[in-house]
Amino acid sequence: MYSVEDQKLAEQLLSHSVELKPGENILLQLIGLNGVGLIRALTRRVREIGAHPFVQIEDAETNRILLENGDEKFWINQAETDQLPLMKQMDAFIGIRAAENIYENSEVPKEANRAYSQKFLNPVHFEERVNNTRWAVLRYPSAAFAMNAKMPTEKFREFYYAACLFDYNKLEEAMKPLEELLRKTDLVQLKGEGTDISFSVKKQNWIPCFGKRNIPDGELFTSPILDSVNGHITYAPSVYQGKPFEFVKLEVEHGVVTNFDSSNNSALEEILDTDEGARRFGEFSFGLNPIISEPMYDILFDEKIYGSNHLTLGNDYEIAPNGNESNIHWDLVCIGADVYLDGELVRKGRKFVKDELKGLNPDSLV
Known part of the structure; x- marks a missing residue:
């Protein structure tokens, strides 16, 4: 049965x-x-x-x-x-x-x-x-x-x-120091291969996710200040609206995608042209599930990859808003970038290096 x-x-x-x-x-x-x-x-x-x-x-x-x-x-x-x-x-x-x-x-x-x-x-x-x-x-x-x-x-x-079926209660406790730090943070910077991007999250709401909405779970998200996103970012493989992308690269000025490249540029351009909000970002998140290590063309898994972040094109969430409205919400994932909070390195590649955050590394959770 x-x-x-x-x-x-x-x-x-x-x-x-x-x-x-x-x-x-x-x-x-x-x-x-x-x-x-x-x-x-x-x-x-x-x-x-x-x-x-x-x-x-x-x-x-x-x-x-x-x-x-x-x-x-x-x-x-x-x-x-x-x-x-x-x-x-x-x-x-x-x-x-x-x-x-x-x-x-x-x-x-x-x-x-x-x-x-x-x-x-x-x-x-x-x-x-x-x-x-x-x-x-x-x-x-x-x-x-x-x-x-x-x-x-x-x-x-x-x-x-x-x-x-991961122990989400354990993850909930391990997230608390990161959530506390992020609530005090203004500037987030991601730096890695093909990625150098920054944005403000000052006074934004942060939502810890530990098995209440998406399964599998394990993320901590907010939305960036709408016009503060600047730089370039490279994403892992993704599927959106049934269309596969082996990679996506975006260049951003004052919160708006100004240039792009991907393995399927005609499909990407269609998505970006959906509406005005499709070229802006409605979510930023840390992926924190220690079991999930590699992309598999499924966003419910890929957005939870440990040592990853997703900077999402399109609509924000009402629970953590930044004013962006769109008919798309595309969780594109960047894996292994160094993360700086107000200029301090807190994650090197995929491992947290700040002492109070090391409990989020896989060897501490599994």
């Missing part, structure tokens, strides 16, 4: 991540049929808790057909008739992304993606779900997922559950 690992993951998601209580409504969404075992484990456990599961199981290829053929009128109707009224009744949400082909939506036209983002994704998820439910989102392991990670299937499954 479902594995022991899925049973453990379901328990962690419901008790730690969304803290589900008796009598509450929770939407369980599965995209891709591969993760049905976890949905079964979640559904059983929700009923044992005494809460009410609302289950959506969606086929990724059918979703692609909807994306390719949807327009603004279609997505407004989908949101207002079905998904938005339902989401407003939810206390919690767990979304499982189990599609086996990460490039499924790679040929969806730009205008179709924009219509979906503006008229469905933003109102239903970014505005309602993110702000008004206790939510968690995760991927589910598969042979295709293992292939992107360049691992044997069974080894990847072991890695997946180790990263997802």
Whole structure:
């Protein structure tokens, strides 16, 4: 019916991540049929808790057909008739992304993606779900997922559950000195191969993440002061809107991307031209999960890589705002840059060197 690992993951998601209580409504969404075992484990456990599961199981290829053929009128109707009224009744949400082909939506036209983002994704998820439910989102392991990670299937499954079932309470404690230091920080500088960029985070809010929203988790994020970002940055491989990028390089002046290079410049230009906010940055974060060491073309894992940072193009989060608005939110990851806070070196490459932060290094957490 479902594995022991899925049973453990379901328990962690419901008790730690969304803290589900008796009598509450929770939407369980599965995209891709591969993760049905976890949905079964979640559904059983929700009923044992005494809460009410609302289950959506969606086929990724059918979703692609909807994306390719949807327009603004279609997505407004989908949101207002079905998904938005339902989401407003939810206390919690767990979304499982189990599609086996990460490039499924790679040929969806730009205008179709924009219509979906503006008229469905933003109102239903970014505005309602993110702000008004206790939510968690995760991927589910598969042979295709293992292939992107360049691992044997069974080894990847072991890695997946180790990263997802990590002791987040221990990580929460280890983050506290870094959060305290960052709340006092004005200037952040990243310096590494292909990267020399700086920005202000003065008086910005910092959010520690330890298994409450994304699984696997392990990050500490804020947003940069909007017009303070200057320099250039090189990112690791990424997939966005189904389009693969082996690398992305950006040049930035006063918070705006002024020049760029990548392995897919036509697709990158389309993304940057989505709207005015797409060339600005809505998030900055430290990746802190000690189990995750290399990129695997999946942002829910890649943004948590230890010794990494992501400086995100697009929309900010309401919980840590900087005023940027966009229909995109692209978590691009920079791995192994030296980090300076107000001129002091605190991380050399991927290891923290400041004494009170050494508890975040992998050998202290695992």
